[in-house]
Amino acid sequence: xxxxxxxxxxxxxxxxxxxxxxxLRQIDYVRGAIAIALCGLAGCTSDNTLTFAAAxxxxxxxxxxxxxxDFERREGIKVDIVAQQYADIRRALAAEAIAGxxxxxxxxxxxxSLPLAVQDVAVLRDDEVGDPLDELSAAAVRAGxxxxxxxxxHRLSWQALIYxxxxxxxxxxxxxxxxxxxxxxxxxxxFKAALYEGLTCDVLPFVWSAGGSGESFADAGAHEAFRFxxxxxxxxxxxxxxxxxxxxxxxxxxxxxxxxxxxxFVMSLYASQGLAPGTIRSAPLPHAxxxxxxxxxxxxxxxxxxxxxxxxxxALRLTRFLLSRTTQLRFNRELGWFSPRVDIADDNxxxxxxxxxAMRDRIxxxxxxxxxxxxxxxxxxxxxxxxxxxxxxxxxxxKAQRDLQG
Amino acid sequence: xxxxDVVAITPLLAFLVLFLVYPMLxxxxxxxxxxxxxxxxxxxxxxxxWRDRLFWSAVLGNIVLPVCSVVVELLLGLALALLLxxxxxxxxxxxxxxxxxxxxxxxxxxxxxxxxxxxxGYVNAALLGVGGAPIDWLRPGSALAYATxxxxxxxxxxxxxxxxxxxxxxxxPEDIGEAAKLDGAGGWxxxxxxxxxxxxxxxxxxxxxxxxxxxxxxxxxxxxxGVEGVPVLSSYAYHQWSDYGDDGxxxxxxxxxxxxxxxxxxxxxxxxxxxxxxxx
Numbered sequence: 294x295x296x297x298x299x300x301x302x303x304x305x306x307x308x309x310x311x312x313x314x315x316x317l318r319q320i321d322y323v324r325g326a327i328a329i330a331l332c333g334l335a336g337c338t339s340d341n342t343l344t345f346a347a348a349x350x351x352x353x354x355x356x357x358x359x360x361x362x363d364f365e366r367r368e369g370i371k372v373d374i375v376a377q378q379y380a381d382i383r384r385a386l387a388a389e390a391i392a393g394x395x396x397x398x399x400x401x402x403x404x405x406s407l408p409l410a411v412q413d414v415a416v417l418r419d420d421e422v423g424d425p426l427d428e429l430s431a432a433a434v435r436a437g438x439x440x441x442x443x444x445x446x447h448r449l450s451w452q453a454l455i456y457x458x459x460x461x462x463x464x465x466x467x468x469x470x471x472x473x474x475x476x477x478x479x480x481x482x483x484f485k486a487a488l489y490e491g492l493t494c495d496v497l498p499f500v501w502s503a504g505g506s507g508e509s510f511a512d513a514g515a516h517e518a519f520r521f522x523x524x525x526x527x528x529x530x531x532x533x534x535x536x537x538x539x540x541x542x543x544x545x546x547x548x549x550x551x552x553x554x555x556x557x558f559v560m561s562l563y564a565s566q567g568l569a570p571g572t573i574r575s576a577p578l579p580h581a582x583x584x585x586x587x588x589x590x591x592x593x594x595x596x597x598x599x600x601x602x603x604x605x606x607x608a609l610r611l612t613r614f615l616l617s618r619t620t621q622l623r624f625n626r627e628l629g630w631f632s633p634r635v636d637i638a639d640d641n642x643x644x645x646x647x648x649x650x651a652m653r654d655r656i657x658x659x660x661x662x663x664x665x666x667x668x669x670x671x672x673x674x675x676x677x678x679x680x681x682x683x684x685x686x687x688x689x690x691x692k693a694q695r696d697l698q699g
Numbered sequence: 700x701x702x703x704d705v706v707a708i709t710p711l712l713a714f715l716v717l718f719l720v721y722p723m724l725x726x727x728x729x730x731x732x733x734x735x736x737x738x739x740x741x742x743x744x745x746x747x748x749w750r751d752r753l754f755w756s757a758v759l760g761n762i763v764l765p766v767c768s769v770v771v772e773l774l775l776g777l778a779l780a781l782l783l784x785x786x787x788x789x790x791x792x793x794x795x796x797x798x799x800x801x802x803x804x805x806x807x808x809x810x811x812x813x814x815x816x817x818x819x820g821y822v823n824a825a826l827l828g829v830g831g832a833p834i835d836w837l838r839p840g841s842a843l844a845y846a847t848x849x850x851x852x853x854x855x856x857x858x859x860x861x862x863x864x865x866x867x868x869x870x871x872p873e874d875i876g877e878a879a880k881l882d883g884a885g886g887w888x889x890x891x892x893x894x895x896x897x898x899x900x901x902x903x904x905x906x907x908x909x910x911x912x913x914x915x916x917x918x919x920x921x922x923x924x925g926v927e928g929v930p931v932l933s934s935y936a937y938h939q940w941s942d943y944g945d946d947g948x949x950x951x952x953x954x955x956x957x958x959x960x961x962x963x964x965x966x967x968x969x970x971x972x973x974x975x976x977x978x979x
Contacts, residue, residue: 380941380944383944406944409944480818487925487926487927487942488753488926488927488938488942489938489942489943490942530818531818531835531838531839532818532837532838532839532925532928534839534840534925534927534928535839535924535925535926535927535928536925537925540925544817544818547817547819548819549817549818549819666943670943681839
């Protein structure tokens with residue numbers, strides 16, 4: 294358009310003789326207006342505006358915005374926060390990487406999608422990140438080092454046992470006690486057993502707790518966990534086969550469930566419904582009969598700078614701000630997020646999250662391997678074969694091991 | 700074709716190319732691209748579907764659900780249309796009530812249905828209230844879950860069939876029926892030999908309209924039972940895209956759904972075209 298208008302203007306002016314100057318001035322106005330309109334349509338940002346895509350809930354956005362306002366005032370850099378779901382952020386990131394240019398300066402990604410986004414984000418030098426790196430949980434940082442430091446933990450999350458305190462009084466502490474609850478209250482224990490990553494997050498803690506690695510279907514831990522699942526199967530809520538985070542939380546709120554595993558956000562949900570901490574509470578995961586202390590899966594959001602980020606240095610400044618102690622303390626106090634910084638205690642006085650806090654030292658990363666999505670699906674299929682199709686646990690695990698190796 | 704015609708249809712053609720043809724070709728391209736190796740053409744996405752049991756359940760669901768839904772909706776719609784062409788008090792109010800479900804936004808209706816059929820939902824509460832036992836209406840994979848999805852869909856969409864048949868019924872001249880009555884034909888004979896043949900074009904139109912729509916069924920099974928409960932190809936494609944981020948498998952499932960729709964709707968379309976030709 295910019296090229297076409299002067300050409301048309303010159304031709305037009307040449308044809309009409311003497312009005313060249315006035316015509317060109319008018320054309321300039323039109324060109325300016327079109328450029329502004331196109332810029333607005335295309336979402337153009339100036340050199341002083343950062344575009345940050347983060348997975349924020351509507352309720353979180355206003356608090357987050359207020360925190361980022363401080364950064365804008367201090368640094369004189371405007372930040373455009375685009376609140377999207379993790380899957381949409383990952384797709385936008387991939388699209389920009391394919392296009393070879395983009396507008397995203399900083400993104401927040403789900404820990405599960407980090408291996409999938411490795412090629413689309415920049416490697417960061419430790420010295421670029423600076424001070425916050427020393428204060429971040431070493432395990433959480435390790436999960437972000439994929440072929441170099443690419444992802445920095447923004448907020449952490451992990452699962453705990455959600456139980457009905459009003460009915461059970463105290464939560465089951467061992468697998469045997471879970472079975473006892475199941476037998477006494479059939480159909481009132483649920484798993485998030487739809488075919489998706491959430492099921493793997495429910496399965497791995499049991500495998501780890503029994504001493505399994507999570508990377509092999511052949512070890513004793515995997516077999517012990519799956520024998521437990523087989524014993525539990527007849528007593529599970531029938532709709533476990535389709536439950537995900539939100540639907541299982543709904544079923545618990547309706548009183549259909551007494552126990553399930555979930556992420557911290559459900560406790561805020563129950564609190565808003567007047568169900569927590571009176572009726573519904575959180576507790577540590579139960580112990581395996583022969584295993585180590587129960588472990589839980591690391592979840593949460595990680596920050597990354599896209600490979601084609603227009604303003605890498607400014608994005609790094611925002612990253613340092615977001616990971617600073619002051620900012621992380623505000624996220625912890627005002628949003629209830631678990632901080633990846635080791636110098637911030639999680640205990641903010643709320644009884645809602647006591648079960649989660651008790652699990653903080655027992656967080657494990659999912660297996661860090663290139664074929665993790667395939668491995669994860671095999672865990673899901675093996676669980677569903679044992680629990681819903683009544684397959685023999687040993688046979689289901691042997692089949693999964695063959696599929697993994699094949 | 701005149702130049703003015705070309706100018707007039709250009710925006711529509713551009714719209715179709717941009718928003719229909721290009722995305723369709725892109726989806727077909729994705730379906731035949733191996734996402735891991737980046738190889739095109741490849742059948743890898745179709746091979747992965749072939750090995751997935753959920754995919755085959757979805758194929759079955761995509762045949763069973765539309766057939767059952769259309770049959771139920773046709774029978775209900777016809778019965779309601781026959782009833783509401785009779786003269787009686789309150790007929791107008793009843794017609795409005797019958798159409799009402801279709802006016803409810805889909806997500807509102809589905810949320811109501813989910814709360815109604817949940818294990819501790821309104822329907823089971825009513826059953827308990829009259830001394831009955833609760834029923835697991837939405838037990839994943841059960842015949843009852845399929846029936847519940849069909850019933851919920853029928854409740855929402857039967858008004859469309861009803862309206863089509865009602866319009867056709869009111870267009871049948873009354874004197875044909877009266878003449879047959881004078882000749883001694885009973886109610887069933889009049890329905891079978893007069894009403895039904897004259898309704899046939901409307902019935903074919905209703906089956907075509909609802910059949911094609913039912914093949915694309917998505918939100919009803921997804922919201923009521925999740926992807927695994929009562930799978931259909933569109934919810935399976937959504938599952939591959941949303942839960943696994945596997946765009947290639949999702950595109951392959953979508954392509955197969957399109958082919959299945961074409962294959963199943965071809966006889967109906969042929970019949971419909973035949974009907975148009977005979978009218979001309």
